[in-house]
Amino acid sequence: MAADPAPVGLSGGCQCGAVRYRLDAAPTGANVCHCRMCQKAGGAPFMAFAGVKLAELVWTRGAPKTFASSAIAERSFCGDCGTPLTWRGHGRDRVSVTIGSLDAPAAIAPVVQFSAETRIPWLDDVADLPSGEFSISVDPATLGNRQHPDHDA
Numbered sequence: 001m002a003a004d005p006a007p008v009g010l011s012g013g014c015q016c017g018a019v020r021y022r023l024d025a026a027p028t029g030a031n032v033c034h035c036r037m038c039q040k041a042g043g044a045p046f047m048a049f050a051g052v053k054l055a056e057l058v059w060t061r062g063a064p065k066t067f068a069s070s071a072i073a074e075r076s077f078c079g080d081c082g083t084p085l086t087w088r089g090h091g092r093d094r095v096s097v098t099i100g101s102l103d104a105p106a107a108i109a110p111v112v113q114f115s116a117e118t119r120i121p122w123l124d125d126v127a128d129l130p131s132g133e134f135s136i137s138v139d140p141a142t143l144g145n146r147q148h149p150d151h152d153a
Contacts, residue, residue: 006026006027006107008023008024008026009022009023009024010022010023010104011060011102011103012102013061013103014064014078014083015078015081015083016083017149018062018079019064020059020152021058021060022057023052023058023097024052024058025056027050027051027096027108028051028052029049029050029051030109030110031049031050031111031113032049032110032112032113033046033048033049033115034046034114034120035114035115035118039118042084042098045123046113047084047087048098048099048100049097049098051095051096052095053094054088054095055093057095057097061152064077064078064085064086068090071090072090075088083101085098085101086098103150103151
C-alpha cells in the first residue's frame with residue numbers, strides 16, 4: 001500500500017520552540033532507521049525521517065547546532081533542548097528531517113526501513129502490548145509544561 005503524498009509547507013521544530021523550520025516541498029523517501037547511531041541519537045529504538053532538497057528546508061526561527069556523527073553524515077539538533085531535527089550526508093544537496101519534529105507527524109508515513117539487521121527484537125511485539133493512558137497524580141495545570149505547541153507561536 002503506497003503512502004499518501006506528503007503536503008507542501010509542513011512545519012516543525014524542537015520541543016522548546018527555539019528552532020523552527022518549514023519545508024517548501026513535499027518530503028519524500030520517508031523511512032525509519034534502526035542503525036545504532038540513530039538509536040543513540042534519538043534515544044529510541046529507531047528514528048524516522050523524510051527528505052527534501054537542502055534549499056527546500058527553511059529555518060524560520062533560530063538555528064540548530066550540528067554534529068558530525070560519522071565520516072559520512074551530520075545531524076542537527078536544538079542546542080537548548082536537544083531535540084534531533086535533521087540528518088544529512090556530507091556534501092549532499094538533500095536533508096532529512098525527523099518526522100517526530102514535524103508539527104503534524106502523522107502527515108508522513110514511512111515507506112521503507114533501513115538497518116533492519118540491528119532492529120531491536122521486541123519491536124515486533126509492541127503493537128500487541130496493552131494500551132494504557134498516561135495519568136499524573138497532580139493537576140496538569142501545575143506542571144508548568146514547557147513544550148512548544150505544534151504550530152508557530
